[in-house]
Amino acid sequence: MKVSELGEFGLIDLLAGMAQSTRDSRLPSWQRLLIGIGDDAAAWQGDNSVELATVDCLVEGVHFPAGLAAWRELGWKSLAINLSDIAAMGGLPRYALVSLSLPGSTEVADVTALYTGLLELAGRYGVAIIGGNTSSAPLVVIDVTVIGRVPPGKPVLTRATARPGELVAVTGTLGGAAGGLEVLKRRLNLDPQAAALLREAFLRPQPRVAEGQLLAEEGIKTAIDISDGLLSDLGRVCAASGVGARVDAGRVPVAPAVSAAFGEDALALALSGGEDYELLFTGGPEVIDRIRVKSALPVTVVGEITEGKEVTVVESTGKPLKSLKKGWEHFITR
């Protein structure tokens, strides 16, 4: 069987099962492990706090169009997608390691631009770049590992604790990143300001570190970052928690620039586009109200956790929405 037939998520399940089968509870590494493969980041018990680590990569031609001369933004994004994972665990990032594979024909100025974007974001969150690796390769691959910790006494946010009856909420607005990718790929003829906004949503996502802290402080237990799309990532929460969910299409906070530029397609971009790196979380109405008041960002209830296993999207009439595209999955061609 080819990887393209199994799909990304099938492959991850298979490899996670293999890794898990080597568990040896006599060893300190396994004894201290709290969360292995299958959440936004791995977590283990450090001496005084819970430690976190995550890795994510950007591949030329896969995560960004080949030949896209936006090195500074790529540097920013390569770190942002990892800080987002730490944020979704309720953690604070501390250290990053950067593994760069690129052709020898790359301009040095482009690589320093990449690092400039990366360091700009690192500086905002007090993250030190402490190591890395450079290798020649026929195309650009940027792999970033981030190590962080959960503030002592605070809970770790996971995917596995959603309960029926809880509300599902998201930070910010959705669809902007997918809209931005369309702008870059199709060179859409948009109002320049709207185009810049969408491009920025795709290339310079904002990791929701402060919001992750707020969620943990207010007693939220379940969170994930929206990397593959609202429906995909909510589906992941449901699978890990053994629950289902209902999303109300009319409540999804579609980014205004996406509505303006994509009209009827905007909802699909918001539901399935991915790469917005907002946080999705579940909780009771009072907690979510408190978070909404304290958050600098919009916080929107988009649906509810249900019994069962399905994630459904309903229109305002209560009818299920049809013909929904799934979110991004590597190796699968749709």
Next chain:
Amino acid sequence: MKVSELGEFGLIDLLAGMAQSTRDSRLPSWQRLLIGIGDDAAAWQGDNSVELATVDCLVEGVHFPAGLAAWRELGWKSLAINLSDIAAMGGLPRYALVSLSLPGSTEVADVTALYTGLLELAGRYGVAIIGGNTSSAPLVVIDVTVIGRVPPGKPVLTRATARPGELVAVTGTLGGAAGGLEVLKRRLNLDPQAAALLREAFLRPQPRVAEGQLLAEEGIKTAIDISDGLLSDLGRVCAASGVGARVDAGRVPVAPAVSAAFGEDALALALSGGEDYELLFTGGPEVIDRIRVKSALPVTVVGEITEGKEVTVVESTGKPLKSLKKGWEHFITR
């Protein structure tokens, strides 16, 4: 300027300088940082011990011949090269994150073989695979991050503490990995047993974790793993320590299978071939004698740390050896 004109080491220096320039001593991440970019692994002060992290990658067509159907060995090697970095710091590895980029046309059985090799080595050292990432890509890139720690009360081994008059020693034998790569690339017609030995030296290097512990216990301060070649890596110790070194060609422990297969070229493979992942360290004669007695591996003195900045290789007559190839450097075509 192109990256190929600057070279890997120039690029690393440039990026390390950029990262270092963002140091902010008010932040806990920087306050706790002991060693950033520029050693085998990064090190920071944890709550009860020194923590270590390192990342290294294998790129198809660069680190291994494209189409080489040795997935299990690649899995082993992708972890081994990182465990070697932790070993060279005097650390014990604990956790690994694996970022896999590969074509959708890859056989699932090949990916599980890769993981089998990786988990085989992980099991030997009590390392738990706790996270990772999978992405589609036009070629195989395996990025592995390893997190470890220095046993409490033990020193961190670095590159920056070599002093003139100290002896330079290495564990094991050298040139086997470079010989193995030649066997794979050129399909040399060797005695099958010798070919298998060399192939294994290239594809299944043994990280010298126990030896790293022994060095630290016996009071060694300076070590590096030989990834790019004895001369390159010794040069790196010298640069970091502000010293020079003299290597006695006749004392270099060339792997017997390499001498048998490559004759006159064997010494060059041992000096410059790289990827043997043995440890190189410096220290006084008594300490090295104690280590030799206690080590399960051969430990060989190959030269001496000197004043100055140069690394020279001398023949038994005392004359400098000429026409030496440099070790591996990414982006540079020789």
